[in-house]
Amino acid sequence: MPSTSLAAPIDAARAFAARLGMRPWRLIHTDPAPGAWNMAVDALLLAAAEGGADPALRLYAWEPPAVSLGRFQRPDAGIRWEEVRRRGWGAVRRPTGGRAVLHQHELTYAVILPPDVVAGVGVRPAYAALAEGLRAALHRLVGRSAAIGCGPGAPARSAPANCFARATGADCTAGDGKVIGSAQVRSRGALLQHGSLLLDVDRDAWRALFGDEGVLRSLRELAGAAVPFAVAAEALIAAFRATWGIALHPAPLSRAEHAAAERAAAHWSLGG
Amino acid sequence: MTTPHDLRYSRTHEWVRVDGTRATIGITDYAQSELGDLVYIELPPVGRELRRDAPFGAVESVKAVEDLYAPVSGRVVAVNERLLEDQSPVNADPYGEGWMVVVEMSDPSELEQLLSSEEYAEYVAGSTH
Numbered sequence: 001m002p003s004t005s006l007a008a009p010i011d012a013a014r015a016f017a018a019r020l021g022m023r024p025w026r027l028i029h030t031d032p033a034p035g036a037w038n039m040a041v042d043a044l045l046l047a048a049a050e051g052g053a054d055p056a057l058r059l060y061a062w063e064p065p066a067v068s069l070g071r072f073q074r075p076d077a078g079i080r081w082e083e084v085r086r087r088g089w090g091a092v093r094r095p096t097g098g099r100a101v102l103h104q105h106e107l108t109y110a111v112i113l114p115p116d117v118v119a120g121v122g123v124r125p126a127y128a129a130l131a132e133g134l135r136a137a138l139h140r141l142v143g144r145s146a147a148i149g150c151g152p153g154a155p156a157r158s159a160p161a162n163c164f165a166r167a168t169g170a171d172c173t174a175g176d177g178k179v180i181g182s183a184q185v186r187s188r189g190a191l192l193q194h195g196s197l198l199l200d201v202d203r204d205a206w207r208a209l210f211g212d213e214g215v216l217r218s219l220r221e222l223a224g225a226a227v228p229f230a231v232a233a234e235a236l237i238a239a240f241r242a243t244w245g246i247a248l249h250p251a252p253l254s255r256a257e258h259a260a261a262e263r264a265a266a267h268w269s270l271g272g
Numbered sequence: 273m274t275t276p277h278d279l280r281y282s283r284t285h286e287w288v289r290v291d292g293t294r295a296t297i298g299i300t301d302y303a304q305s306e307l308g309d310l311v312y313i314e315l316p317p318v319g320r321e322l323r324r325d326a327p328f329g330a331v332e333s334v335k336a337v338e339d340l341y342a343p344v345s346g347r348v349v350a351v352n353e354r355l356l357e358d359q360s361p362v363n364a365d366p367y368g369e370g371w372m373v374v375v376e377m378s379d380p381s382e383l384e385q386l387l388s389s390e391e392y393a394e395y396v397a398g399s400t401h
Contacts, residue, residue: 071330071337072312097312098335120396122306123336163335170335184336 012125017132019117020055020244027237027248028058035066035092035103039268040261041253042194043095045112049190055117057240057248058110059233062103066090067209070098070163070183075270078161083208091270096183096194098170099163102209105200105218107232115189123184127170130193134172134180137197137239141232142174142222149173150180162206165214170195177217197236199227273396274301276367280383281392282343284325287367288386295344295383298371299331299362302396308333310359315372320348322375324382329372331362344382346375 030041038060045056066089069075073093079100084091089102111130118126131150138148150172160166163181167173172180182195198218206213219227240246253261275281280288285303289296304310312332322328322342329340352371355362361369377383387395 070332070335072314072332095337096335097332097337120306123308123334127334127336168334182335184334186336186338188339 012121013128016119016121016125017129017244019119020113020129021246022117023054023114024247024249026054026056026251028056028251028253029233030058030060030253032061032063034064034265035062035068035090036265036269037261038062038108039068039092039094040264041257042110042112042192043268044257044260044264045110046095046185046187046190046192049112049114049192050188052114052116055114055246056110056112057237058112059236060108060110061106061229062090062108064089065102065104065205066092068092068094068101068103069270070094070100071096071185073099073161078210080209080211087205092268093270094183094194094268096185096192098181098183099165100161100210101163101181101196102206103196104202104205105198107197107199107229107236108194109197109236110192110194113191118186118189118191120189124169126184126191126193127182130182131172133236133240133243134182134195136243137232137236138172138174138179138222140235140239141219141227146222147175148179160210160212160214162210162212162214164206164216165210165212167215173215174217174222177215177221179217179219179222197232199229199232273305273393274367275389275393277389279367279389280343280386281389281395282341282386283395284341284343286341286343288343288383289367289371290380290383293377293380294349294374295346295377296371296374297343298366299340300392301366304363304366304370307331307336307338310362313355313359313362313372315351315353315356316348318348318351321378322346322348322373324379331359340372342375343386344375344377345379346377348373349376350374
């Protein structure tokens with residue numbers, strides 16, 4: 001049986017995109033928080049989606065900065081943990097795949113979808129459909145003339161430790177650099193895709209952590225000026241609304257959800 | 273998409289080949305196609321007890337992780353450890369070299385809840401868009 005083409009089935013992507021607007025979405029903003037708590041929240045939202053909760057878009061940031069590893073990534077593969085400890089950064093594992101990311105100056109988005117919206121869509125069509133919203137957000141922020149590319153690309157069985165060392169079908173590039181890196185996890189028919197939109201880049205920090213900064217491109221570099229978190233967030237929300245016709249309703253985490261995330265956070269921590 | 277007639281199938285896209293009280297388990301051609309080229313796989317150790325419909329491992333492709341769900345309950349008696357280093361057989365030969373685990377079934381009647389080849393093909397056709 002030959003390996004399948006890397007091109008996303010267009011029909012499946014379009015059908016999935018059409019389903020994105022079939023239910024109202026919950027819009028969740030959380031304050032900058034430690035990485036383990038952030039991962040716990042995303043995992044809890046995925047669990048709720050498995051049970052049929054409405055789709056959700058969560059926007060967040062990381063404080064302190066943290067390194068996250070993909071679900072299967074070995075900790076001993078090319079990451080300078082002594083730098084993480086020296087700087088007081090966090091270290092966490094994501095529920096999603098992929099490679100390590102330094103979460104520092106970024107807008108993190110998380111899209112969480114229940115089974116009736118996902119409806120068994122393949123990995124590549126799902127990335128392709130969601131990439132349309134991400135591309136639209138980038139165009140709002142840096143102009144439509146910007147050369148933005150989102151997926152498809154080649155997954156690698158042998159990849160460097162740094163997620164931003166190369167672009168894959170899950171990512172958005174601008175020119176020769178990667179500006180959004182994303183990853184997914186599926187669980188009982190529900191889907192979580194989260195990703196990092198680089199607002200700015202401390203290239204010294206990336207080099208210190210990975211030995212090489214990879215192919216990073218920040219929104220500040222693309223836009224020619226600093227883009228505040230709030231501006232990027234509004235652009236993402238507006239782009240998702242316009243691209244998929246979705247209704248987004250602000251609905252902060254409840255006290256119970258906050259508490260559940262606090263209890264679950266340790267599970268995602270790598271101990272630094 | 274192929275669905276061999278001698279296998280049983282779960283709605284989470286695992287297949288089962290029965291040999292007496294033992295069941296060999298893998299993921300279907302449809303599943304490997306929708307996932308794309310696998311880059312990681314996580315499988316249980318020999319001796320692990322699997323419970324029907326509970327996760328028993330996971331796979332990753334294009335930075336997307338997906339759990340594997342046990343189609344039947346039982347104790348793992350063999351694991352295709354080659355896949356831990358080389359996941360390509362799952363994409364290239366999902367019903368042959370891509371087998372993942374063999375379990376000693378604890379309740380063979382669970383097989384009755386699985387789908388036939390024709391039922392699985394209909395299920396996939398009806399659930400995809």
